[in-house]
């Protein structure tokens with residue numbers, strides 16, 4: 001249990017370094033991932049005799065793990081729009097950590113409990129009119145969620161059953177595969193510039209890993225939101241499926257990915273993502289300070305206030 005607590009409290013990067021005896025974040029990710037799925041003493045706490053186990057104690061997030069298939073289903077459930085509050089981000093990081101440490105878990109399907117919205121992204125109210133310390137805590141939680149999801153050794157599939165702007169798009173992009181409902185009313189993208197804010201370098205790098213440099217540059221500067229069909233066209237989403245089949249298609253896709261031996265896929269995934277993860281780990285504190293300074297500026301606060309007021313206007 002001590003090992004379990006160590007892992008949950010320090011986050012995946014640190015716990016993997018502990019597991020491998022590797023001193024620095026930058027030198028151990030491949031080694032760590034190759035051993036991350038070994039049976040571990042502490043993880044036995046999550047074993048269960050029931051086939052499906054409910055993991056999350058939060059009402060904003062449900063996580064159901066099927067021990068027989070090795071697939072967990074993580075559902076965002078924070079009405080009205082699944083905005084990523086400090087609380088939900090923290091729950092997400094903890095939930096992902098628990099799954100990572102469960103030796104019978106091999107994959108996660110991430111989706112929304114509410115039709116029409118996958119996630120509205122970061123909760124803008126967490127970034128408005130708060131003291132600097134709150135901004136720092138909030139941004140650390142955003143980083144933590146990203147580190148857990150982007151750095152997950154599990155197969156991660158986003159079943160995008162609604163709109164997914166900004167931080168919602170980021171979560172989907174962290175996954176290994178993205179399916180989106182083919183409803184043209186839905187949209188996905190990093191729209192930060194439209195709020196007068198700037199997607200940080202690790203949002204940019206995540207997008208570049210999915211759609212390449214040119215599409216990222218255009219998408220970020222213009223704050224583009226794509227329809228599902230456009231998202232497939234630029235490679236932001238892997239495929240669209242009829243709305244009512246999103247979840248079942250995600251399960252079928254998962255089965256395809258789980259045919260690959262875990263160790264080979266995990267090391268490959270690590271090789272692809274290590275540089276981007278190390279970049280943030282090396283600059284975590286300065287990234288938090290940049291965010292807190294930037295978001296505290298009067299001009300940025302005014303932009304966010306105007307954006308939220310516009311959002312509250314009746315839709316035409």
Ligand SMILES: CCCCC/C=C\CCCC/C=C/C(=O)SCCNC(=O)CCNC(=O)[C@H](O)C(C)(C)COP(=O)(O)OP(=O)(O)OC[C@H]1O[C@@H](n2cnc3c(N)ncnc32)[C@H](O)[C@@H]1OP(=O)(O)O
Pocket residue numbers: 080081083117119120121122123124125163165166167168191192195197198199200290291294295308311312
């Ligand atoms: C150079 C240094 C750089 C350092 C870093 C600096 C900056 C940091 C960048 C931070 C990165 C930010 C990432 C983000 O994720 S920002 C959030 C962006 N999200 C959005 O723009 C989405 C806005 N929302 C919508 O577009 C729509 O609400 C919708 C998701 C498409 C859903 O539409 P609909 O079903 O019509 O619902 P409503 O618009 O009526 O919304 C219902 C209520 O929910 C409130 N709402 C919506 N989104 C958010 C949100 N993200 N946060 C908080 N609240 C939200 C909305 O105001 C409504 O509230 P009301 O009922 O009180 O009117």
